[in-house]
Amino acid sequence: QFETVGFIGLGNMGSRMANNLIKAGYRVAVHDINCNAMKKFSDIGAATKETPTEVAEASDVVITMLPTSSHVYDVYTGPNGLLYGGNLRPRLFIDSSTIDPQTSRKLSTIVSNCTLKEQKEDHWKKPALLDAPVSGGVLAAEAGTLTFMVGGSEEAYMAAEPLFLSMGKNTVYCGGAGNGSAAKICNNLALAISMLGVSESLALGQSLGISASTLTKVFNSSSARCWSSDSYNPVPGVMEGVPSSRNYDGGFASKLMAKDVNIAATSAKEVGLRCPLTSQAQEIYTELCEDGHETKDFSCVFRHYYSGKNE
Ligand code: NAD
Numbered sequence: 001q002f003e004t005v006g007f008i009g010l011g012n013m014g015s016r017m018a019n020n021l022i023k024a025g026y027r028v029a030v031h032d033i034n035c036n037a038m039k040k041f042s043d044i045g046a047a048t049k050e051t052p053t054e055v056a057e058a059s060d061v062v063i064t065m066l067p068t069s070s071h072v073y074d075v076y077t078g079p080n081g082l083l084y085g086g087n088l089r090p091r092l093f094i095d096s097s098t099i100d101p102q103t104s105r106k107l108s109t110i111v112s113n114c115t116l117k118e119q120k121e122d123h124w125k126k127p128a129l130l131d132a133p134v135s136g137g138v139l140a141a142e143a144g145t146l147t148f149m150v151g152g153s154e155e156a157y158m159a160a161e162p163l164f165l166s167m168g169k170n171t172v173y174c175g176g177a178g179n180g181s182a183a184k185i186c187n188n189l190a191l192a193i194s195m196l197g198v199s200e201s202l203a204l205g206q207s208l209g210i211s212a213s214t215l216t217k218v219f220n221s222s223s224a225r226c227w228s229s230d231s232y233n234p235v236p237g238v239m240e241g242v243p244s245s246r247n248y249d250g251g252f253a254s255k256l257m258a259k260d261v262n263i264a265a266t267s268a269k270e271v272g273l274r275c276p277l278t279s280q281a282q283e284i285y286t287e288l289c290e291d292g293h294e295t296k297d298f299s300c301v302f303r304h305y306y307s308g309k310n311e
Pocket of ligand 1: 008009010011012013014031032033034037065066067068071074075096097098099134135136137138251252253256
């Protein structure tokens with residue numbers, strides 16, 4: 001259904017996702033403000049464009065994979081933005097960045113108020129936006145095994161599924177506009193808090209004289225078992241092949257986790273829900289970044305219990 005795919009944001013995640021689209025046979029036109037990121041694509045024969053507007057002019061569908069809500073908003077609505085002129089070639093826009101659901105909903109309305117340059121009998125009549133953030137880090141992006149959680153119209157979701165499956169292995173339709181972003185933020189909030197729960201309990205266990213390895217064995221065969229204990233243990237030496245075993249390098253940066261928890265806290269405030277654990281997690285992950293660990297994996301939050309701030 002979509003032959004030419006525009007891709008904007010060729011960073012750690014986006015470069016790998018765009019590569020998988022090329023491998024799947026799509027014609028891909030790319031844009032990034034970083035020239036080096038673009039060069040890697042021109043070297044393999046992909047079309048490179050100077051602005052988002054030019055990407056839109058050359059594409060049936062455009063995917064964005066950018067750092068934050070404000071980057072996404074600017075790339076869509078800025079002076080050289082994807083929606084410039086309001087009469088558009090792409091029928092579909094997919095934003096896979098992790099951003100707040102309010103911005104996703106706002107953009108969805110703006111996109112649906114635009115018009116399509118070409119109307120076809122079997123197509124929907126207005127351009128559509130899907131918010132489709134991903135779970136799985138750089139390795140999953142490379143291997144094409146991401147999970148997409150998707151908000152927007154079901155018709156647009158069905159049309160986009162082959163694209164998702166070229167970059168990932170699971171897709172979950174979450175409902176209307178913004179629900180994909182909401183799902184992602186809630187997933188990462190639960191992870192941020194469970195990582196703190198496991199870290200806090202293992203630190204207490206050590207102080208009570210039980211080794212982290214022994215206590216992890218107990219957790220993993222008892223009711224405290226969770227992803228943070230059995231797949232991504234935060235204590236150095238307990239598991240191999242995870243960031244804690246390599247000085248917390250690689251993995252999911254603390255600054256990205258802090259960003260996601262901040263979005264959760266703002267969203268909670270906007271809907272008037274009291275979320276005390278979110279506030280505490282926000283404080284701790286922000287402190288972790290301020291202490292110079294912003295590029296380390298977020299499981300280094302375990303160190304917080306030995307940082308002196310906790311004494
Ligand atoms: P990144 O910083 O590596 O890449 C972002 C890219 O966007 C960069 O190449 C940057 O030059 C480009 N960019 C910034 N502003 C731009 C603009 N105005 N126009 C064009 N290009 C612009 O980030 P990433 O790790 O690829 O993450 C992207 C998104 O995916 C974030 O929202 C992040 O939270 C989310 N995410 C990341 C991971 C992960 O493990 N890295 C996992 C899941 C979700």
